[in-house]
Amino acid sequence: MSEPTVSVSALSDYARSLDFDSSEPSESTVSTPELTYTDRFVDRHIGVRGEEIRAMLAVLGLNSISDLIEQAVPKSIRIQRPLQIRSGRSEYELLKELKAIASKNQVLRSLIGMGYSNCITPPVIQRNILENPGWYTQYTPYQPEISQGRLEALLNFQTMIMDLTGLEIANASLLDEGTAAAEAMSMSYGIVKNKAKTFWVSEACHPQTIEVIQTRALPLGIEVIVGDHRTFEFDTPIFGALLQYPATDGAIYDYSEFVDRAHQAGALVTVAADLLSLTLLKAPGEFGADIAIGNTQRFGVPLGYGGPHAAYFATKEVYKRQLPGRLVGVSKDRNGQPALRLALQTREQHIRRDKATSNICTAQVLLAVIAGMYAVYHGAEGLRKIADRVHRLTAQLAIALQKLGLKLGTEPYFDTLKVECDADAVLARALQKGINLRKIDSDTVGISIDETTSQADLLDLVGCFAGRSLPAIPDPQIPSAFIRTSKYLTHPTFSAYRSETELLRYMYRLQSRDLSLTSAMIPLGSCTMKLNATAEMIPITWPEFGQIHPFAPTNQTQGYQTLFQQLESWLSEITGFAGISLQPNAGSQGEYAGLLVIRQYHQSRGDTHRTICLIPQSAHGTNPASAVMAGMKVVAIACDHEGNIDIADLKAKAEQHRENLAALMVTYPSTHGVFEEGIREICAIVHENGGQVYMDGANMNAQVGLCRPGDFGADVCHLNLHKTFCIPHGGGGPGVGPIGVASHLVPFLPNHSVVATSGESGIGAVSAAPWGSASILPISWMYIAMMGGQGLTEATEIAILNANYIAKRLEGHYPVLYKGKNGWVAHECILDLREFKKNADIEVDDIAKRLIDYGFHPPTVSWPVAGTVMVEPTESESKAELDRFCDAMIAIREEIRAIENGNVDRTNNLLKNAPHTVADLTSETWDRPYSRQEAIFPTTWTKANKFYPAVGRIDNAFGDRNLVCSCLPMDAYE
Structure with missing residues (x-):
């Protein structure tokens, strides 16, 4: 039998149909079988397959997934047509298409500044953190025993921020600099009791920061005054003030007198500070600031057209209970060893609800880890060298421009110059050289130098102003009043891992202390810890996406605009919104x-x-x-x-x-x-x-x-x-x-x-x-x-199937608290554990910690109902993993039953002592009424795939009573 033939014209038509646009691929005019890649991504994303699905349906007593959806999802709300999103395609195809879209972005040298600077992400950090699923698939560290690596990385970040700002306590990051400034305003408003309802903001702040503050203030009835700190007379009562250091146009001001006068008026002062500049300049805490906020983006995090970047927030220890966001603190485990966890959780909005001072429940952990590791990589000496080089290049440029007769700002500067000129003409010449500058007004441009700037860049910049050479530069001088004399980053962590070998080992040592999706299912209700496919992650480090300034001209960002338009169109179709x-x-x-x-x-x-x-x-x-x-x-x-x-x-x-x-x-x-x-x-x-x-x-x-x-x-x-x-x-x-x-x-x-x-x-x-x-x-x-409309629908159906399968397998062992009209749950289920407190003195936390011994991240604990766990398996887990989880939960139920029956002590048992660690396995004495085998290797799977928690059960109360939120001495871990 001969092979089927396809004409050249048919192949050409098919190739043209793959050209990307926002519509469906065009139909070939030649009648021929469709030639598609055979590897469907949807089959990689969804964890269960044909025979497994049939076996699961049998447990549910159903014939098809359609039967389940018919009974679980109210008919009155179901859509009656497929999603109008084109068919899913392979990873290979889509990466090519997205690369074509990305190529529409123009990657210019952006020296716009305004709080965003290009920087160098050390390759060892990019490959082993940013691109590493062992770091990016971790969950929020609410289960600290299996989050010690990330918590230590965040403690490094907090220590870095405290050292550089000269303040006593810092959180584990916020969303961006504008949000951090708005949080500072809200915090100041809550603390200050002078009855003022006005927040003063320096006109020298970044414009986007001013706008975010104004947005936040409006519904709260807070008046925002924007003015010049040099002329404000404090004739209007204010509860707080915000200053930029250095200013958005690059000027370095002595704010000490303003801060004193603000304090005399009963107001708190927030300083938005460039973090790299603080390696050379006096710290905000040293001239009286109450709060310091800013962006850590230039510490190794790509520009990324504006984010994500980790903001920082530091303040005085007296305000620790008003500090927004998450705070990592040091405590101890049951064996007295140092252990890290999230501190002072009573500040969180899930507890305080409408009385909370902030709704922020997300940090920028991955980015904070990168920024903190950047400081570990460079150390104090390396960061100071980077800052000194940036300042020297800026000074060299300033001298060259002054020799051309151009007028610059009169204040000292760090990395940014304000130049009086014909702005449009200079910007046009800069664009011809592939450089973006900031247009402040028609007669002024701003130039911000960064870590990536070279001498060749300076020559091009001088050429934009009609110059042709660079002068020799004397040792640039920042006035002594602004010079930093205090030390920073003195903890050994910031000097012990300077070789790549040592840093690589340190990062992997931390990674090994965290349970991520690379280890096991993370069945967290309401949090949907599903597969983050490698093909989805690859584009984020492409320079066409990563090296774009958020305020680059939109005609340079057409790739991003195309991506936004298509993503918005798909989300509109999925949600039914306009x-x-x-x-x-x-x-x-x-x-x-x-x-x-x-x-x-x-x-x-x-x-x-x-x-x-x-x-x-x-x-x-x-x-x-x-x-x-x-x-x-x-x-x-x-x-x-x-x-x-x-x-x-x-x-x-x-x-x-x-x-x-x-x-x-x-x-x-x-x-x-x-x-x-x-x-x-x-x-x-x-x-x-x-x-x-x-x-x-x-x-x-x-x-x-x-x-x-x-x-x-x-x-x-x-x-x-x-x-x-x-x-x-x-x-x-x-x-x-x-x-x-x-x-x-x-x-x-x-x-x-x-x-x-x-x-x-x-x-x-x-x-x-x-x-x-x-x-x-x-x-x-x-x-x-990659999923396409049909694949997205399949994913939803399987998510519902998986949740109901778990609920059905466990319902004879744990009551399922809530079910829908026909007895089915949605994509998650709540297991009621409250009876065990009465019958066996077992708390929900005991069950959660025991699950760690079985190799699982616990489900969502005591939310939305105290004494319960909420389980969400997602669509991307296999039936084998679902069964392993169910088997673990059933085995734990039997361990509880042994307590209920009086066969096991109510205070000294497998659950109360969980999780069990290597220290338990190797201790010389063993005085517990169960074997080490039962404790640490409760299943055959755990013998071959054991994840060891780095610490035992943590004493949270001790940590809150003895609050420490910076790195411990190295010998504390010995």
């Missing part, structure tokens, strides 16, 4: 932005009194915190005994607050892990009473391809791209939280004062960069494009 904003750079920021859009809509209609926000008692803690930040008053809605919103209570309170109702915040499927049958009625009740429906998209992984929030009543929804759409959690960040909105809300989507992202009616910027964490959006682009 418009998408990609600016929010975390789920919490998406909540906040969505509520501000609702607020702006009401205000545009003259309904300024609509400030009541209805929130179910089961909601995420960020929900009430976000509502308060958006200027709303929270009214709680009860849940019924099945965990659903109490519709009668909702209706009563919606009608009670009819005249002032602004919004309802609802999570769907519910926070309790079920599809509520009454969601359409819930939305209708809110609309009938004049409110808007905000949907928390944390559980979108159960909706994609099956139902769309925009179709069944939601007006706004945020999407956690770091959950449903495969951007990895990175150990607690980065996150991305874009929002989708109905057509009537599109005009109010977030704008940006530097690069417009919306119309004039849009709310102010909620993130420092116009498109937030732009450089990781290619991850979600790749995921959606």
